[in-house]
Amino acid sequence: MTGAAGDRARAGLRGAAWLLPAAIVLVALNLRGPIVAPAPVIGDIRVDLGLTATVAGLLTTIPVLCFALATPFASWVIAKADPERALSLSLVIVLAGTVVRSTPSAASLLIGTAIIGIGITIGNVVIPVVIRRDTSPERVGLVTGVYTSALNVGSMITSLGTAPIAAAWGWPVAIAVWGVLAVIAGLAWTYAVGGRAAWLRPVRSSEPVPVTGPIDQVLGTGAIRTIPSSTAPVEPVRPARRLITWGLTLAFGGQAFSYYALTAWIPTLLHDEIGFSKASSGASSSVFQILAVVGALGVPVLAARWRPRAIISLVAFLWLAMPLGLLFAPQLWLVWSVLGGAAQGGGITVIFIVIVRIVSSDADARRMSAFVQGGGYLLGSAGPLVAGSLHGATGAWTAPLLVVLVAVLTLGIVGTIAARRVP
Numbered sequence: 117m118t119g120a121a122g123d124r125a126r127a128g129l130r131g132a133a134w135l136l137p138a139a140i141v142l143v144a145l146n147l148r149g150p151i152v153a154p155a156p157v158i159g160d161i162r163v164d165l166g167l168t169a170t171v172a173g174l175l176t177t178i179p180v181l182c183f184a185l186a187t188p189f190a191s192w193v194i195a196k197a198d199p200e201r202a203l204s205l206s207l208v209i210v211l212a213g214t215v216v217r218s219t220p221s222a223a224s225l226l227i228g229t230a231i232i233g234i235g236i237t238i239g240n241v242v243i244p245v246v247i248r249r250d251t252s253p254e255r256v257g258l259v260t261g262v263y264t265s266a267l268n269v270g271s272m273i274t275s276l277g278t279a280p281i282a283a284a285w286g287w288p289v290a291i292a293v294w295g296v297l298a299v300i301a302g303l304a305w306t307y308a309v310g311g312r313a314a315w316l317r318p319v320r321s322s323e324p325v326p327v328t329g330p331i332d333q334v335l336g337t338g339a340i341r342t343i344p345s346s347t348a349p350v351e352p353v354r355p356a357r358r359l360i361t362w363g364l365t366l367a368f369g370g371q372a373f374s375y376y377a378l379t380a381w382i383p384t385l386l387h388d389e390i391g392f393s394k395a396s397s398g399a400s401s402s403v404f405q406i407l408a409v410v411g412a413l414g415v416p417v418l419a420a421r422w423r424p425r426a427i428i429s430l431v432a433f434l435w436l437a438m439p440l441g442l443l444f445a446p447q448l449w450l451v452w453s454v455l456g457g458a459a460q461g462g463g464i465t466v467i468f469i470v471i472v473r474i475v476s477s478d479a480d481a482r483r484m485s486a487f488v489q490g491g492g493y494l495l496g497s498a499g500p501l502v503a504g505s506l507h508g509a510t511g512a513w514t515a516p517l518l519v520v521l522v523a524v525l526t527l528g529i530v531g532t533i534a535a536r537r538v539p
Contacts, residue, residue, distance in 0.1 A: 135304075143239060143301045144264075144270060152274050153290070154176075161225070170501065170504055174229070176379065177499070177501040181493070182237050183489060185494070187489060190242070213231030214232060218292030220288050240485075245482050248472050249478055260416065260465055261412045262413070264464050355483050360538075368491070372499065378499075381504065382401040382404060383397035383401045386401065389446040407456075415427055416465070429528060432525070435456055437459075
């Protein structure tokens with residue numbers, strides 16, 4: 117094909133190459149945002165439904181607990197349905213849970229939250245598999261950074277928008293409206309991979325074939341890789357039998373515990389300590405979310421020059437500013453939110469980069485991703501509940517922030533040790 121027709125065809129291919137990464141970004145907006153949506157209006161929810169601080173903490177704890185307990189189910193779904201259909205199912209479940217949760221009753225609130233958690237769990241596990249499959253090794257860090265950035269952008273959007281919407285139409289509408297993002301992501305994902313692949317039946321191949329990943333095309337590598345054969349003679353060591361897996365799991369748990377504890381209670385803490393209004397507290401807490409984009413995109417740049425253990429040490433050092441700063445100088449919350457926000461975005465990114473570097477196949481990636489995220493989120497799920505319980509028992513924020521401090525130290529110390537041999 118030559119001439120104008122050839123140029124149009126090549127332009128069409130370049131345009132199509134953006135579809136998959138764009139769809140992944142839209143999907144990622146739904147994998148954290150629904151969790152943080154209740155935080156800016158948690159006071160109104162507690163008053164209307166008569167919830168205690170401990171029960172209110174469950175609104176963030178339940179999804180993260182699902183990340184742990186539903187991870188084996190998510191891994192099974194991905195293996196049976198293939199990544200394309202599994203991701204479609206994830207969005208459908210998140211949308212259903214959002215609708216249920218918006219019903220103004222305590223039971224619906226908790227049940228809907230659990231449904232959302234199950235849907236997000238599937239997305240959590242399948243996205244790293246898709247990134248590894250369709251990205252050249254030298255670009256995995258960058259694509260992972262873009263993905264984790266989108267996670268935090270989703271959190272920022274809901275943190276900023278929920279309180280103003282609640283002021284106009286009430287908190288049920290304010291937490292229900294974010295279901296629109298799931299619909300948009302579902303449409304984009306369907307368009308990117310095709311209706312049959314997204315919904316009807318998986319596409320299977322009995323032989324390994326060379327493929328050019330859509331994300332590779334976007335990044336201009338033109339790399340052609342071979343999908344590892346499921347009949348490969350060497351079976352990778354199962355995650356539970358590798359010492360590094362347990363180290364990464366504990367480090368991920370420290371990251372998740374700190375992130376979800378602060379995400380759930382920063383609006384309330386700023387209201388109590390500084391006197392911010394509810395709307396201002398929600399907007400201020402969004403700084404912690406959006407600055408994660410800096411860390412998520414900065415870590416891949418560092419990863420090209422530094423070893424992962426050095427990056428984990430730096431991330432933990434910056435992370436410490438958040439609990440220590442809020443403990444001793446809460447009036448400087450903006451400084452601590454900038455440093456802590458960048459650190460939390462970098463923390464999850466560097467752990468995902470380590471996972472991708474040490475796995476040997478797509479199946480190994482799925483197992484390792486499920487194991488590390490499952491165990492890590494099990495630890496992280498305690499964050500909002502522990503922080504809320506300690507605040508309720510003491511009436512102050514000292515004890516919750518000290519617990520977060522210990523979790524950050526766990527990320528830094530254990531993560532550095534676990535990644536000491538990773539190139």
